Amino acid sequence: MDSPSMSAAIRALLRRDLLLAYRHRGEIANPLVFFMIVITMLPLGISPESAVLGSLAPGMIWVVALLATLLSLDSLFRSDFDDGSLEQILISPHPLYFIVLVKVFVHWLVTGLPLALLSPLLGVMLFLPEAGFTPLFLSLLMGTGVLSLIGAIGAALTVALRKGGLLLSLIIMPLYVPVLIFGASVVRSAIEGFPIAGELAVLGALLAVSIVLAPMAAAGALRISVNG
Amino acid sequence: MDSPSMSAAIRALLRRDLLLAYRHRGEIANPLVFFMIVITMLPLGISPESAVLGSLAPGMIWVVALLATLLSLDSLFRSDFDDGSLEQILISPHPLYFIVLVKVFVHWLVTGLPLALLSPLLGVMLFLPEAGFTPLFLSLLMGTGVLSLIGAIGAALTVALRKGGLLLSLIIMPLYVPVLIFGASVVRSAIEGFPIAGELAVLGALLAVSIVLAPMAAAGALRISVNG
Amino acid sequence: MAWQWFYRLGSPRWFYEKTNRWIPWLATVTALLLITGAVWALGFAPADAKQGNSYRIIYIHVPASFLALAGYYVMAIAGAIGLIWKMKLADMVMKSAAPIGAALTFMALVTGAVWGKPTWGAWWVWDARITSMLVLFFLYLGVIALQGAYQHQATADKASAILALVGTVNIPIIYKSVDWWYTLHQPATLKLTSASSIHPSMLYPLLLMIVGFYCFYALALMFYTRAEIVQRERRTAWVNELVGAAK
Amino acid sequence: MTSSPVNTTLLELKQLTCERDQRCLFTGLQMSLEGGDIVQIVGPNGSGKTSLIRLLTTMSSDYQGDILWQGQSLVDSRLDYLNHLLYLGHLPAVKKALSARENLAWFSGMSQGHTQLDLDKALAEVGLEGFENVPCYSLSAGQLRRVALARLHLTPARVWVLDEPFTAIDVQGVKRLERLLAEHAAGGGLVVITTHQTLNIPGIKPLNLLDFQADEQYYENAEGWHNG
Amino acid sequence: MTSSPVNTTLLELKQLTCERDQRCLFTGLQMSLEGGDIVQIVGPNGSGKTSLIRLLTTMSSDYQGDILWQGQSLVDSRLDYLNHLLYLGHLPAVKKALSARENLAWFSGMSQGHTQLDLDKALAEVGLEGFENVPCYSLSAGQLRRVALARLHLTPARVWVLDEPFTAIDVQGVKRLERLLAEHAAGGGLVVITTHQTLNIPGIKPLNLLDFQADEQYYENAEGWHNG
């Protein structure tokens, strides 16, 4: 018997996950809306002055992007686990690395990418200086990819546990520190007129490393979760 | 046949939920830890200077308390729904109002209360001026109660939906605005030397109103969710 | 044959019986080191020119800080051994290392804060080293929480081992980035001065304390691991004999 | 158990019609259920057995026609009815983090208290002797359902509504359960049950839903009821 | 399906021992499973049927002894084995937001592509004609399981491992499935199945787990290397 084609399997998974995302399109808007709401709460809780907000904007937008990603991570493998699809995926003969990568990619496509696309609007709302807009977009584009990838490890580790949401935050947050620091400082450097190529390169390097390593760790974690 | 005693039923539920919280005690610490982590991320994203942080502290701590509550809300009725306990609760002859109240109380006990107790530590880390400590504690103590109560409505409405987490945020966030405004301003007023009795009284009133109304709304929402 | 010792090391029973004999010695050495160090540090080392006596807290703060970091690597390496060679004992060591490391990290944070109050006039500052210590503390908490969350012990071990390993990859990155972040901000007013400038009369007791803390760490790890062994192997014949003999 | 005369009419279904997704599941369903009856709802997959059970447990009120409880419409006599109802659904309502005994204690508290001795006896009756203290996540599929079934040995309820209670139960267990149902009926109780297995209980009354189908499936093309 | 000679040994269980929670479920389990066999794993609730199945599907490797696939230990031949394996577990692995056809398309993509015509034919075979496009959340319990069962009509896999596939399936459905299993075996396939129902298939081989229980619950030697 021919062994089943891997590319076909990956395409089937990609199609299914995109279809699911489309069916749940109401929920796709949620990270965005969450993002927007927190951004509107901040002036309420802190100060509505444009000078204050403008100086906080880079860090604030990044912290909130991080939270929004975190919130959506829990469901990355959860529904597959709950209905038994994950068992089926694990005993399929295809390398788990690529399967995780596909799932993370879809996750980024429906959370990280829209966040990045939405960032100019938020910049306007928080009085971000003009020089910061493109760097904000670029840093979010790459940074959210890293967030999704690292987050997948946490999601895989906690998928078998009920109420994993907050445990997931605890596990993942410390690992997000470098992304946050570099992401926010790209924007701040740009505003202050410094060159940002170096910092963007660091983000790129983080992305490259996590594309290689994170799905591997997540794959191992998935096997353990389902085994237990 | 005697109709079963309500107080016994409520005690049974209270005992079970506290026992569950104890069994999952690892997860109880999570909102706290989440709280701590976000508070750590802020200086990283924004600025480590004490002047900047001190002025942000009241609003920031409140926004984060709100997020921590929000994150833990999803599981309020979810696990009962998933395993069929919710059906059993709904067809028990006891008034749903009290049952919801018990569940919300346990939720507050394991999230809101610890947050309030932890607030002085966070005040120190964010350089909150000394005058703000007691008001912060008091406002969190009452405010988190309101947050749990209002949150229960959202949790009840979304319990039947998979991936409710973010939808829940969307529904509940706007309702949290008054709590946030008054909670943060209690602290800010205290720092600036204004009297705070009035604002605390408003928080108290919000608490009283939501104790009466929120469980009713949540009970109705639960019936609808399970029926659908 | 060459792997014999490794195999034996994998046996909890062997470990339990060996440590039975090590512990008295190690405990004596630890007590000697810590007592000498403490008496020397508190009683005989000279007061600092600028800080007076408050500096003496370094005799706890600095060793605790060192071991907090070293403890993470102990935990991660034990986790890796448990994952790769499926050695039960390594899993137990990893599980035991987490709370000890977290406690030491916590101790470093608290002593640092207590020291900060007289030195900087604030309990807390967002200094690079301090911040990364806090992040390390969270990494520990994550491992502990994950251990506690799984009900099945073998799964808990493997899951937290993965997390510990991912953490090891990240720790250098975190440290580098936090450091870089701090220099970017340049608050400049406060800095932890470097340890090398310390006067020898202050340094020797510090060295004693550091070695003492290492021994103490080893001792604590043994105790924790032994408790874990008894707990996990409670159904085996040899533990039952042990308990029976104790009764 | 307060024993009551056999052969009093407990529930009456009057011209019951139920639709889901615009498809008529059954119509003109007319039957009176008496104390002493064991009624097995029969029909192929998707014929509406569970839907009917949701009506009988008041979880859904999406029907035409009427259901009478001791002569009174359920709308009015709901609370009294619930006092006499025990329902076991597809979902076992068992908390996996709690032990079998703790789960049962909650059930019993919600209806009528029992001593621990009673609980352990009930667990022994369903073959869980020795598993009283094991947390339920380490029970097998059948054992988990047995925890739920143990309620049948404790409840004073007169009306038992059971949706596929034999799922995952082994042959011995099925036999015991059959005996239990027969005893309950002999004591004047009413049992409504769905299962696809042939039951070995004398005097069991089938209620075949196929007898109450709408004359024509008036949905030529399945396109009409695509959307949920 | 590539037809292969009947009576070649496919799987061999060698002195298999499985423990859970320090309780020995079975030990010294020795059996060779050949093409053409239908093996029913028999035993009361909690005897270890599902645990054995998790070993046979490589989802768990927590055993002593060996499992050989075509003469080679599973540890080495895992990938090749998975190419020939189809597993249906307690959980149906069906996404409720997708239609039956979309679910099946994913399954088929993960193993070996099929045309839409094939898919619809498979759905018709399991009695879901007319339900191809209905989202699965509005299917009944039995219909949902039928979606999963439709895979049996598409798969080229030679080894079928089925854990209680008859759950919620009606009498007609059970008969059809029995016929399907018999056909698969006749074509040289191997079926391993657990169910508490008595199957009506000639030549079915029982594997009674009670025959392989440990004489005494011994824990002399739990020390040493942990097989994980």
Ligand code: HEM
């Ligand atoms: C990676 C973790 C840490 C290490 C390795 C470390 C190490 C040290 C060392 C070697 C010194 C003595 C330097 C000197 O001679 O002045 C010192 C001083 C000090 N540390 Fe830490 N420490 C760490 C974390 C912390 C933390 C978390 C805090 C506070 C919460 C803290 C607060 C202090 C203070 C206040 C001083 C005295 C500063 C001064 O003399 O100006 N340290 N630390």
Ligand SMILES: Nc1ncnc2c1ncn2[C@@H]1O[C@H](COP(=O)(O)OP(=O)(O)OP(=O)(O)O)[C@@H](O)[C@H]1O
């Ligand atoms: N996740 C688990 N952790 C620990 N022990 C478990 C776990 N699952 C099952 N067990 C134990 O293993 C034993 C066998 O369980 P298993 O699920 O294999 O039984 P089964 O034969 O499939 O029973 P059933 O007919 O009820 O499905 C049970 O007695 C149970 O106590």
Ligand SMILES: Nc1ncnc2c1ncn2[C@@H]1O[C@H](COP(=O)(O)OP(=O)(O)OP(=O)(O)O)[C@@H](O)[C@H]1O
């Ligand atoms: N949540 C729902 N929304 C819309 N339609 C539904 C829903 N649940 C079931 N249906 C439809 O109602 C019909 C009857 O479903 P029901 O669950 O009552 O069947 P059942 O007789 O219990 O079947 P089974 O033997 O498979 O359990 C099904 O054909 C299904 O299409």
Ligand SMILES: [Mg+2]
């Ligand atoms: Mg049904």
Ligand SMILES: [Mg+2]
């Ligand atoms: Mg089973």
